[in-house]
């Protein structure tokens with residue numbers, strides 16, 4: 001984890017401490033650090049949030065902008081059209097460009113610099129929503145780090161949680177998945 005003394009968002013407000021995460025392990029460490037010192041955490045993928053929820057002044061900022069990988073699978077059984085797996089900090093511009101080379105489109109934002117993290121949590125309105133629905137209508141799976149540092153992988157019918165101690169728990173319901181599909185984050 002790289003630690004920086006100050007971090008400024010697009011509006012010029014600043015957080016007191018920042019950590020740049022590049023994988024789930026980094027995020028787990030950041031969450032544990034924040035719990036240990038009882039810090040107010042904000043999470044930022046792109047910093048587009050209009051009211052500064054991703055850049056709260058005085059907070060411990062977990063920046064995810066370097067989590068910007070994507071994988072395309074056109075032969076998957078999970079969807080007849082293929083799937084795209086993205087990390088939270090990749091910008092829609094890059095996703096569109098890569099999919100376009102394969103003749104595919106994804107339900108994403110109109111602003112190219114918005115990222116899937118907050119966009120998905122807000123439901124995801126798109127220029128193609130009239131025909132293809134909201135982004136969350138097309139979401140198949142989400143992986144998140146929970147407040148206790150566990151990693152949860154959520155689908156419509158099942159949530160698998162791996163705790164910091166390595167224990168695995170299965171929940172045969174889609175409660176977390178439902179909550180992630182528009183239950184948080186910002187929208188316009």
Ligand SMILES: Cc1cc2nc3c(=O)[nH]c(=O)nc-3n(C[C@H](O)[C@H](O)[C@H](O)COP(=O)(O)OP(=O)(O)OC[C@H]3O[C@@H](n4cnc5c(N)ncnc54)[C@H](O)[C@@H]3O)c2cc1C
Nearest residue numbers: 045046047048049053054110111115117118119125185186
């Ligand atoms: C110019 C512009 C154009 C836009 N166009 C569209 C559009 O076409 N369609 C649409 O639906 N919305 C649009 N929006 C709204 C945008 O989707 C929301 O502001 C969204 O919350 C931005 O998400 P982000 O990850 O890019 O921003 P951020 O500011 O990084 O995050 C926004 C919120 O989500 C949280 N968050 C981000 N990533 C994560 C994560 N991985 N885990 C947990 N929490 C996270 C942050 O803490 C914050 O509360 C637009 C906004 C702007 C500024």
